[in-house]
C-alpha cells in the first residue's frame with residue numbers, strides 16, 4: 001500500500017513538517033536565487049524544498065541547470081539582478097570569499113543584494129562551479145560561516161557528509177546568510193523561523209537512525225558524529241520546539257550499536 005503523503009509539505013504523514021513551517025511565508029529584503037542541479041529536485045532528502053515552503057514567492061526563485069550560465073540567462077536573474085539593480089552574492093565559502101562585514105549594509109547608499117545559492121550534492125555543486133568559471137569571474141562570494149562563528153561547526157543535516165566543517169545544507173546556509181544580511185531585528189525573527197523545520201527534520205533523521213540499526217552504521221561511515229544528537233537538541237531547545245519526542249541515546253550507546261553492526265554485517 002502506498003504511503004500517505006501530506007499534500008502541503010509532500011512528506012510522508014508520519015514525518016509531516018507542516019506544524020513547524022511559518023504560518024505566513026517569510027518575505028526577505030535580500031531575495032534568493034537558487035540554481036538547483038536537475039537531479040536534486042527528484043531527491044527526497046533535500047532542504048531546498050523546505051526553503052520553498054518557508055519563503056514568499058518574491059523572496060525565492062528556483063532555476064534548474066548545471067552551471068551559473070543557466071541562472072544568469074534566466075528571467076529570474078533579469079528581474080531580480082538587472083531589473084532591481086541588485087548586486088549578486090554567491091553563497092559559498094571558497095578561497096577569496098569576502099566577509100559580510102566588508103559589505104555596505106543593505107539599504108545604505110542604495111546597496112541592495114540578492115543571494116545566489118547552488119543546490120545539489122557536494123559533488124554536483126563542485127561540478128557546477130567547475131562549469132561556471134567564466135561566470136564566477138565577476139561574482140562576489142561571501143562566507144557566512146566565519147561571520148556567524150560557525151566555521152568549525154558541522155550542520156544539522158546528517159544525511160550528507162559535508163567536505164569540511166563550516167559547510168552547511170542549503171536551508172541552513174540561507175538562514176545564516178539572512179542572519180548577517182538582514183537587519184538585526186528582522187534576522188532575530190526570520191532565522192529561527194527558517195531553521196525550525198530543519199531542526200525537526202534533523203530530529204526525525206536521528207530518530208530513524210536509532211530505530212534502524214543498519215542506518216547507524218551507514219551514517220557513521222558517512223561522517224555522522226555522536227555529538228550531533230546534542231547539537232540538534234540544543235538547537236531545538238533554542239528554537240522552543242517542544243513537541244518532539246526524541247530521547248537522545250548517549251554517544252556510547254550509538255557507538256556500541258555501530259560496533260555490533262560492524263561485526264554482524
Ligand SMILES: [Zn+2]
Pocket residue numbers: 006007008009010011016017018019
Ligand atoms: Zn505536511
